[in-house]
Amino acid sequence: MVTLSVLSAKGQKARDLEATLPEVNPHVLYEVVKWQMAKRRAGTAATKTRGMVNFTTKKMYSQKHTGRARHGDYGAPIFVGGGTVFGPQPRDYSYTLPKKVRKLGLAMALADRAKDGKLLIAEGFEGVNGKTKEFLAWATGAGLDGSQTVLLVTANELVRRAARNLPWVRTLAPEGLNVYDILRQEWLVLDMPAWEAAQARLASQGKGGEA
Incomplete structure (x- = not known):
């Protein structure tokens, strides 16, 4: 009381x-x-994944015989401007x-x-x-x-x-x-x-x- x-x-x-x-x-x-x-x-935070970035999906160069590491496209997460791995996506909290x-x-x-x-x-x-x-x-x-x-x-x-x-x-x-x-x-x-x-x-x- x-x-x-x-x-x-x-x-x-x-x-x-x-x-x-x-x-x-x-x-x-x-x-x-x-x-x-x-x-x-709001739950609106979002980053682009490898499949969302605006890069060509063409392979950078040949897989073999270049003396360099093998790579796929330029949107790979290890490159500047590439997609983000496990970044935030829109969700309901x-x-x-x-x-x-x-x-x-x-x-x-x-x-x-x-x-x-x-x-x-x-x-x-x-x-x-x-x-x-x-x-x-x-x-x-x-x-x-x-x-x-x-x-x-x-x-x-x-x-x-x-x-x-x-x-x-x-x-x-x-x-x-x-x-x-x-x-x-x-x-x-x-x-x-x-x-x-x-x-x-x-x-x-x-x-x-x-x-």
């Missing part, structure tokens, strides 16, 4: 909220982040991670921010209507001055638009909440609908996307 700070719509601390979150296991967080990074890899582990990782990421007192839940964003200066005023009132990075999670498009121009704020919709982005930023701020969506996601047994 952890105690979370709930901010009023004006950015002032309004009350505390009790939540049940698991103990943090760094290895679980590592496994989930590794899984996320593997899914995001993604793999399957159990849904229970993904959900546990998300819960632990929330717990990690909560234990440091860096998880805030906002009841709203009063006065924020799409302008950066409006969100900056709200954040300053909430004690977020830009000295540390913030992950802002809200379904309100106007609030996300207002915050996304600030270099120290990363914004996400509630369905995009994931372990990697939580751990990358020093503070996590969710509005109440986003917090409830996260709790429902952790409690559900259905299929999920990135944890």
Whole structure:
């Protein structure tokens, strides 16, 4: 059981909220982040093999009676510009991670921010209507001055638009909440609908996307 700070719509601390979150296991967080990074890899690295290089396949010179080593075509890997042996080819780096582990990782990421007192839940964003200066005023009132990075999670498009121009704020919709982005930023701020969506996601047994 952890105690979370709930901010009023004006950015002032309004009350505390009790939540049940698991103990943090760094290895679980590592496994989930590794899984996320593997899914995001493009896997497009490629080199040309001997059969792909643009050289004639004609034999360089006669096999015998030259006094030189025997060779085939100019595309052989031992020559400059020749094909690469065992070079990278396009591949899919993604793999399957159990849904229970993904959900546990998300819960632990929330717990990690909560234990440091860096998880805030906002009841709203009063006065924020799409302008950066409006969100900056709200954040300053909430004690977020830009000295540390913030992950802002809200379904309100106007609030996300207002915050996304600030270099120290990363914004996400509630369905995009994931372990990697939580751990990358020093503070996590969710509005109440986003917090409830996260709790429902952790409690559900259905299929999920990135944890």
